[in-house]
Amino acid sequence: MDFSGSDAVLGPANEDLLPDSATAAVKVVVVGGFGVGKTTLVGAVSEIRPLTTEETMTQAGAGVDDLAGIERKSETTVAMDFGRISISDELVLYLFGTPGQERFWFLWNGLFEGALGAVVLVDTRRLEVSFDVIGRLEDRGVPFVVAANVFPGSPAHPDQELRTALDLPPEVPIVACDARIRESGRDVLLALMHYLYDLAEAPPAR
Ligand SMILES: Nc1nc2c(ncn2[C@@H]2O[C@H](COP(=O)(O)OP(=O)(O)OP(=O)(O)O)[C@@H](O)[C@H]2O)c(=O)[nH]1
Ligand SMILES: [Mg+2]
Incomplete structure (x- = not known):
């Protein structure tokens, strides 16, 4: 059998290869309650074809998965999303x-290993689905920024109101975003990088 040329078929596409200039890689986790737009964000910003593990939602989820506000949602992540974005020539983020869904949260342990920071995506129409997520992140001590994903009909909360509602410490950055738009997702990740730099330079007193 002739395998010549099989590399060209099976090997990574050129745009998937890490540029030679990349010298630092950072792992970032995108967390948030059910249906807040995590898969959308990773897919929008990733420069490689994102890996997703979405399954079609079925009648079995009726009464368990609360679709209020996201009625058009038909798929849900059952394991993880994975993507990559170059923030500069040197710095690459793995997302x-x-x-x-809470029934898959046991997977968090592996996903957080080696993570330097996290993005908590929230849907301001359904803030309550994010409370447990933020509590669990704080228990882990992973630094995070909060990104409010703007859906149609999302109430415009001033940052201070959001901070109070989510019980966030004053230093945690809050940014608004549209998870479907690459530049917007990139700005969220830049906010996280700036926050991580600031923390490295001046860790908060405990
Ligand atoms: N209008 C609008 N719709 C969005 C936005 N972000 C996501 N959506 C839609 O909201 C639905 C949920 O998005 P997903 O990206 O699947 O959310 P998720 O957080 O990954 O969901 P789970 O993995 O099930 O927790 C999808 O139908 C998206 O198309 C946004 O910024 N604006
Ligand atoms: Mg998802």
């Missing part, structure tokens, strides 16, 4: 999106 890991978590499943939003």
